[in-house]
Amino acid sequence: MIDRNRLAELFDRERQDFEAKHPQSKALYDGAAHLFGKVPMTWMNKKAGGFPIYLERARGCRVWDVDGLEYVDFALGDTGAMAGHSPQPTVDAIIRRVADDGGLATMLPTADAEWVGAELARRFGVERWSFSLTATDANRWAIRLVRALTGRGKILFNPYCYHGSVDESLIVARSDGEGMSRPGNVGAPVDVTETSRVAEFNDLAALERQLAHGDVAAVLMEPALTNIGIVLPETGYLQGVRELTRRHGTLLIIDETHTFSAGPGGATAAWGLEPDIVVIGKSIGGGIPCGAYGLSAELAERALGRTDLDLVDMGGVGGTLAGNPLSVAAMRATLEHVLTDQAFAAMIARATEFAAGVQRVIDSYSLPWTVSQLGARAEYRFASPAPRNGTESAASHDGALEDYLHLYLANRGILLTPFHNMALMCPQTTSADVERHHEIFEEAIRELTNH
Structure with a gap:
C-alpha cells in the first residue's frame, strides 16, 4: 500500500530538514576522529538522519540537544531511563x-x-x-x-x-x-x-x-x-x-x-x-x-x-x-x-493511551499494521497479523519506512527507540505528550498516503 517513490521523496526532504536543523550535531559527528565508528558506542550509529543527535541535557521525558532543540523522549535510553532522565x-x-x-x-x-x-x-x-x-x-x-x-x-x-x-x-x-x-x-x-x-x-x-x-x-x-x-x-x-x-x-x-x-x-x-x-x-x-x-x-x-x-x-x-x-x-x-507500584500504574495507563491512539490512526488509513503493548511500552508493526516469533518479526522489517517515520517524528520533536517503532513511558510522561506523538504520526501517514 506504500508508494515507494513517494516514500523516497519524503525521506529525502526530511533528511535535508534534519541536516539543516542540526548543524552542531553534524559538526561534532564529522569532527569525531578518535572514536571507533565516530561514536562512543557503535550502536549510536543507528541513525535515520545520517548522523546522531548530540545530547546537551535531559530531564524527565525531555531531551535537549546541542542545537537547542527539545524533544519528547519515548526512547528513554532503550529502557535504561525507564525511570525518566535524572529522577x-x-x-x-x-x-x-x-x-x-x-x-x-x-x-x-x-x-x-x-x-x-x-x-x-x-x-x-x-x-x-x-x-x-x-x-x-x-x-x-x-x-x-x-x-x-x-x-x-x-x-x-x-x-x-x-x-x-x-x-x-x-x-x-x-x-x-x-x-x-x-x-x-x-x-x-x-x-x-x-x-x-x-x-x-x-x-x-x-x-x-x-x-x-x-x-x-x-x-x-x-x-x-x-x-x-x-x-x-x-x-x-x-x-x-x-x-x-x-x-x-x-x-x-x-x-x-x-x-x-x-x-x-x-x-x-x-x-x-x-x-x-x-x-x-x-x-x-x-x-x-x-x-x-x-x-x-x-x-x-x-x-x-x-x-x-x-x-x-x-x-x-x-x-x-x-x-x-x-x-x-x-x-x-x-x-x-x-519505579514504584503506583508509578507503573500511571505509566501503563499512558502506554494504553498510546496504543489506542496509534490503532485509531492505523484503522483510519486502512493500513495493514498492528500495535503491540507490553505494560508501559508499545510499538506499531508493519505487519498484520502481528508476528508470532522472531523470524516472522525480522521478515516484516521495513527499514525505509521505519527511517522515514523516525526522522519525521524527530524533526518535529518526538524521539522513538531507534531500533524499532517502540515507545516507552516513564513516570513523567503525560497524556499531552502521547497526544503530540499521535498528531505528528498521523501527519506523517497523511503525507505518505496522499490523503
Whole structure:
C-alpha cells in the first residue's frame, strides 16, 4: 500500500530538514576522529538522519540537544531511563554517595544492598540476589552457574532474542528449525551451535524437540521478545515452557531487562511465571550502570554447597566493580521512590493511551499494521497479523519506512527507540505528550498516503 517513490521523496526532504536543523550535531559527528565508528558506542550509529543527535541535557521525558532543540523522549535510553532522565530521588542518592558518604570502589558491601535484594525478591519472587554492572554480565554469570549445577553444556534461546552481547545467545533458526549463527555475529569464539540450541518463540513442539537431546542446562528467554520488535506470548505458551523445562530437568532463566515494562515485578509477576533465575539490568539504576540476577533459594543453596566451585575469587561469576556502593545506592533510590507500584500504574495507563491512539490512526488509513503493548511500552508493526516469533518479526522489517517515520517524528520533536517503532513511558510522561506523538504520526501517514 506504500508508494515507494513517494516514500523516497519524503525521506529525502526530511533528511535535508534534519541536516539543516542540526548543524552542531553534524559538526561534532564529522569532527569525531578518535572514536571507533565516530561514536562512543557503535550502536549510536543507528541513525535515520545520517548522523546522531548530540545530547546537551535531559530531564524527565525531555531531551535537549546541542542545537537547542527539545524533544519528547519515548526512547528513554532503550529502557535504561525507564525511570525518566535524572529522577530526583536517584540524583539525590548519587550525590550523597559521591559527595557525603564517599567510597565508590571499595569492594565492601553496604546496607543498601540487602534492601535492594529484598525488594527484588518481593517483586520477582526469587529469593537470593547478586549484582553486576550490566544485564549482559548477569546473563553470562547465570549461564556459568546453570552449567555447573546441571552438568550440561548447552543453553537454549529463541531466535532474535535480546540478552545483551552474550556469545551463546547469537543464534537463530534455519528453515528446518535447527540453529545457525545470527547474521552479523562479530568474532564468534566458537560455532554457536556448540554452545546453544534454538527454538522459535511460541513453538512448544520445537522446544520439546530440542530439550529431548538432554544436553540443555537452561532455557534463557525473554517472556516477550523485544529486540526484534515486541512479540507477545500466546495463551498457554509460557506455562508450557515451564512444564517442559521441568520435565526435561532444564532450568528456566527469565531475562526481564526489557520486559520489566510489564509492571513493577516485570512479566514474571504480571503473568505469574515461576523461573529458577531472573535477570534484570539498566532500568533499575535510574541511568547508573547496574544489573542483577536472582536465584531461587533452592538453587542458591545448591550452588553455595558446591565446594568445588570458586564463587569467591577466579570462578568467573563476578567483577571488581559489581555491586559497588554507587550503583547499589542508585538501585535502592530508583526502586524505592521512582519505579514504584503506583508509578507503573500511571505509566501503563499512558502506554494504553498510546496504543489506542496509534490503532485509531492505523484503522483510519486502512493500513495493514498492528500495535503491540507490553505494560508501559508499545510499538506499531508493519505487519498484520502481528508476528508470532522472531523470524516472522525480522521478515516484516521495513527499514525505509521505519527511517522515514523516525526522522519525521524527530524533526518535529518526538524521539522513538531507534531500533524499532517502540515507545516507552516513564513516570513523567503525560497524556499531552502521547497526544503530540499521535498528531505528528498521523501527519506523517497523511503525507505518505496522499490523503
